[in-house]
Amino acid sequence: MSDQLDDLERRIDELRAGVRKAMRVRDGATARVLRAELRSAERAWDALVSGGPPGPAGTGKEEPPRLVTVREQVHQGLRLLGACAQPRLIVAVSDAFFGGTIRSGQLTSLRRDEERSFRSSPFGRPYYLCAALTDRLSPARGLLTLSAWPLERRVVGPLSPRVDFLTCAIAVARREAENEADEERAGRLLVRMARNIPGATDGALGAPDPGRVIEAARAELRVHAERDTRDRAELAQRAAAQLGEAARLFGAATLSTIKKETTK
Template identity: 85%
Template sequence: MSDRLDDLERRIDELRAGVRKAMRARDGATARVLRAELRTAERAWDALVSGEQPRARPEQPRLVTVREQVHQGLRLLGATAQPRLVVAVSEAFFGGTIRSNQLTSLRRDEERSFRSAPHGRPYYLCAALTDRLSPARGLLALSAWPLDRRVVGPLSPRVDFLTCAIAVARQKSEDERAARLLVRMARNIPGATDRTLGPPDPDRVIEAARAELAVHADRDTRDRAELAQRAATQLDDVARLFGAATLSTIKKEYIS
């Protein structure tokens, strides 16, 4: 018990220091996450001291943050995606409650968090990078992915859409939202539907998407490998995740 108490007390001290640091840096997103962890650690400390076992509260499930919901959606998709697709996946497969407008400032919050404490989180929600190594407008990625999955060449948006469609078709769900999402995606893949009003066959969607991927994959892989090499050699840690500043961005910051 003594060792466990010591571990908890050290963790509580670390979390309190982390909250103070995040607040000084005006990083509200990180502060909220750390405060939630701090409350959990303090409850565990209280339970250990009193000899009580923490009670599960099924009527009060753990709150999944917007950040976590976006992470779930991107992990399922496995490729860069637009916010509205991430929202749809979150709703269809995870019971998500996020809205597209909540993602507007999320990437900026992630960048501020990374700048204040580099690599302080297991993952970051970051930007896909264009051929100019600038952030791609409206495309989200995960920092845990290798660079060649986070850069986008001319064919990458289509390749990533097909990759996402395959990921969605592989999921087993009775939720009507999942079926509607697959219908919408299948309509944009030649041969994925039989033109009836019923839901598309997931296996047929996967087959059609793979057939088109075979056409684009080699060229897209070469383009991405080249971009990833440029990003690795030309960008610092921050820019590799969130993109290099463009001339318009620099001008805007200078004026403001």
């Protein structure tokens, strides 16, 4: 498995470099082809690190269970949610759907570690856990995203917290409906989320119907989505024009940040 991961990581690095080169020379067609290959390679990498299939056919052997790191568990949670999320929600999702072992306190320094890793070896990893960006293009406190997502999904405007909450609720309800969860933990999580969505519950005790939660969340999303999409597109354009590669992932330094660093 380690050899396969090494090969995939080398291929991912090559594809990332190829995409950047194609974009620099404004070769959109080549960039699209390489990005499609990149997504496929990243999915293959995810499949390997997320438990993966049994060992080679015909051997009769299975690979031993591997320890899933905190970083990988956060990655799993964010991929399921599909939107910027706070650590406590990521922890709850990991616990309910992946048998996770992480705790919110473990995520405190994670983003800083990711930024240090990126600055020491840019794009040396297939993905980074990074900060959502505010309208000031600074890192949003307590909101994590994935570097593989486009800028429009990693910036937050005035309506974005609500839109992202509804998006996450739909993802949680859909996953529970597929019966791929710890029923008790997933039920508790869905109850907490449904209480904050008008029409998502019928007032009865117990976990709400996932289909009802999805329908109610989508109904409210239709109210906010157009404005939020427009706001995020404007923020993404600003970020792309004004920020370097690292700042697009981890945010621009604020005056308070600079002051803290200069006084150390």
